Each structure stands twice: as structure tokens, then as C-alpha cells.
Amino acid sequence: MYRFQKHFSLEQARALIPSLRRLFRDIHQLQRQITRCDNDLGQQLRDTGGDLGGKVAEGLLRRLARLNTLLHEIRIMGIVVKDTERGLVDFPHLRNGQEVFLCWELDEEDIEFWHPLDTGYAGRERL
Numbered sequence: 060m061y062r063f064q065k066h067f068s069l070e071q072a073r074a075l076i077p078s079l080r081r082l083f084r085d086i087h088q089l090q091r092q093i094t095r096c097d098n099d100l101g102q103q104l105r106d107t108g109g110d111l112g113g114k115v116a117e118g119l120l121r122r123l124a125r126l127n128t129l130l131h132e133i134r135i136m137g138i139v140v141k142d143t144e145r146g147l148v149d150f151p152h153l154r155n156g157q158e159v160f161l162c163w164e165l166d167e168e169d170i171e172f173w174h175p176l177d178t179g180y181a182g183r184e185r186l
Contacts, residue, residue, distance in 0.1 A: 063151035065137035
């Protein structure tokens with residue numbers, strides 16, 4: 060019995076890299092906007108003593124919802140998001156009959172590593 064229903068071949072995972080690059084570009088842009096909104100709301104809270112709301116709060120909620128949607132898009136592909144800042148993801152994969160992860164992060168050109176399900180990034184090995 061496997062933990063994951065979907066398993067990617069190396070070729071299937073590699074084919075998704077351009078889409079993941081686009082998604083993480085949008086995710087990172089949203090994260091920067093969310094940080095700015097959060098800072099603005101913090102300043103508004105200090106200035107007003109608790110009267111929050113309006114366009115800044117509405118914008119924050121809209122961006123958080125969009126961020127959630129983008130992360131969901133990655134998850135429904137069957138990819139496991141490990142770190143949004145680094146663009147670190149794992150693709151469930153079968154290697155010699157064992158369930159493992161193909162591991163990739165945004166600054167890497169290609170998928171070059173795998174690791175057992177229980178070791179994480181520290182257990183990465185070259186393909």
C-alpha cells in the first residue's frame with residue numbers, strides 16, 4: 060500500500076517545471092504584497108488604536124485567497140509543497156518499487172535529486 064495515489068515519472072515531473080516556475084513567480088509576488096499589506100495594517104493599528112478595515116484589509120484578504128488558490132493548484136497536481144519561499148517541492152515517485160520523492164527547488168535547472176519519504180531535504184541523493 061502506497062502513501063500517495065499519484066506517482067510521477069522523472070519525465071512527467073520535469074514537464075511540470077515551467078508551470079511551477081510561473082506559479083512560484085506569482086506566489087512570491089503575492090507574498091511580497093501580503094507582507095506590505097500586513098505592515099500597512101500594523102501601522103494603521105498603531106495609528107488608530109484598533110480601527111482596522113477598509114481597502115488594505117480587503118486587499119490582504121483577496122491576496123491571501125489568491126495565494127491559497129495557487130498553492131491548491133500545485134497540490135491538486137499531486138505535488139507536495141515543502142517551502143514556498145524557496146519554491147521547494149516533492150514529486151511522489153516510485154524508485155525500485157519503493158515510494159520516494161523526486162525533489163526540486165526553484166533555483167535548480169532540472170530535477171537532479173530524490174530522497175526517501177522520511178528523510179526530507181537533508182536526505183537528498185543524486186539521481
